[in-house]
Amino acid sequence: MAAIEVENISKRYGTVTALDRVDFTVEEGEVFGFLGPNGAGKSTMINIFLDFVRPTDGHVRIFGHDCQTEGKQARERMGVLPEGYHVYERLTARQHLEFVMDSKGVAEEPMELLGRVGLRDAADRQAGGFSKGMAQRLVLAMALIGDPDLIVLDEPTTGLDPNGAREMRNIILQEADRGATVFFSSHILEQVEAVCDRVGILHQGELAAIDTIEGLRESVGGGTKLQIQVEGVQNGMLDDIETLEGVEKAWLSQEGTQVEVTCSNDAKLDVVVALNDAGVEVNNFRTEEASLEDMFAEYTGGSR
Numbered sequence: 001m002a003a004i005e006v007e008n009i010s011k012r013y014g015t016v017t018a019l020d021r022v023d024f025t026v027e028e029g030e031v032f033g034f035l036g037p038n039g040a041g042k043s044t045m046i047n048i049f050l051d052f053v054r055p056t057d058g059h060v061r062i063f064g065h066d067c068q069t070e071g072k073q074a075r076e077r078m079g080v081l082p083e084g085y086h087v088y089e090r091l092t093a094r095q096h097l098e099f100v101m102d103s104k105g106v107a108e109e110p111m112e113l114l115g116r117v118g119l120r121d122a123a124d125r126q127a128g129g130f131s132k133g134m135a136q137r138l139v140l141a142m143a144l145i146g147d148p149d150l151i152v153l154d155e156p157t158t159g160l161d162p163n164g165a166r167e168m169r170n171i172i173l174q175e176a177d178r179g180a181t182v183f184f185s186s187h188i189l190e191q192v193e194a195v196c197d198r199v200g201i202l203h204q205g206e207l208a209a210i211d212t213i214e215g216l217r218e219s220v221g222g223g224t225k226l227q228i229q230v231e232g233v234q235n236g237m238l239d240d241i242e243t244l245e246g247v248e249k250a251w252l253s254q255e256g257t258q259v260e261v262t263c264s265n266d267a268k269l270d271v272v273v274a275l276n277d278a279g280v281e282v283n284n285f286r287t288e289e290a291s292l293e294d295m296f297a298e299y300t301g302g303s304r
């Protein structure tokens with residue numbers, strides 16, 4: 001069963017269209033990145049998952065439960081780090097976790113969870129004195145309680161230092177390893193690239209693209225560029241290279257000592273093998289990926 005089915009969702013606030021007929025599915029066990037610049041509509045979508053916001057049109061189902069008509073059942077399957085999270089000033093970190101465990105009816109070891117989010121030393125401090133990053137770590141620990149089938153994280157690395165961002169990535173991967181589906185929004189490309197199986201790019205409320213990172217790269221300007229140091233390239237050989245599946249263009253540079261090829265990722269090895277079979281001596285080769293920054297700019301009209 002799909003973890004998330006978004007079906008033709010639109011949300012209008014007066015004259016502002018926050019989401020415009022957005023349609024996608026996230027399969028069980030996927031790590032899905034929801035990427036888009038400020039104001040693209042990411043939080044609106046997550047708020048619809050939680051039934052904090054009602055869509056103008058369309059449906060979202062979480063493990064088959066409609067988020068609006070069966071909100072309770074849908075929310076029971078989710079652990080969420082929302083955008084507008086808050087902590088209780090008087091309660092300690094440990095008490096926050098105990099409170100959630102009680103209400104979910106699960107018993108876990110608070111110190112283990114606090115250790116996972118890097119808050120072990122602050123377990124018995126009141127959350128009122130926490131920095132923004134500490135509060136965020138605490139809310140993340142609360143989201144992980146009960147091993148939810150779906151973890152939803154709204155901009156999870158905002159407010160975290162580089163260590164915190166790395167820990168967050170590890171937590172996402174650990175959750176995926178135990179079989180959870182992870183859906184997280186971000187405007188930070190590196191974060192998304194490091195952990196996601198698939199990415200949806202939202203731009204001005206519309207889903208501009210949805211694919212693997214590799215697939216997105218390939219759909220913008222040539223994907224991979226191969227640079228191969230060679231000896232003995234004959235006229236005509238490059239025409240043959242261009243006939244290989246997945247190859248866009250091949251040309252010589254560096255006074256005939258380097259072959260450059262734009263091609264799909266899958267075709268890289270075929271190119272090197274074909275040159276070798278043609279009697280060309282391949283001394284070295286390296287690949288250059290289409291940059292993610294370029295990709296993001298292409299889909300979002302340059303806005304970041």
Ligand SMILES: Nc1ncnc2c1ncn2[C@@H]1O[C@H](COP(=O)(O)OP(=O)(O)OP(=O)(O)O)[C@@H](O)[C@H]1O
Nearest residue numbers: 013016017018036037038039040041042043044045
């Ligand atoms: N309650 C509301 N009333 C009116 N407009 C709203 C409301 N909530 C969101 N919007 C508008 O909907 C659009 C999408 O906002 P949303 O917060 O979903 O974007 P986002 O992608 O999460 O942005 P950010 O990365 O800045 O958090 C924006 O134009 C925003 O101004």
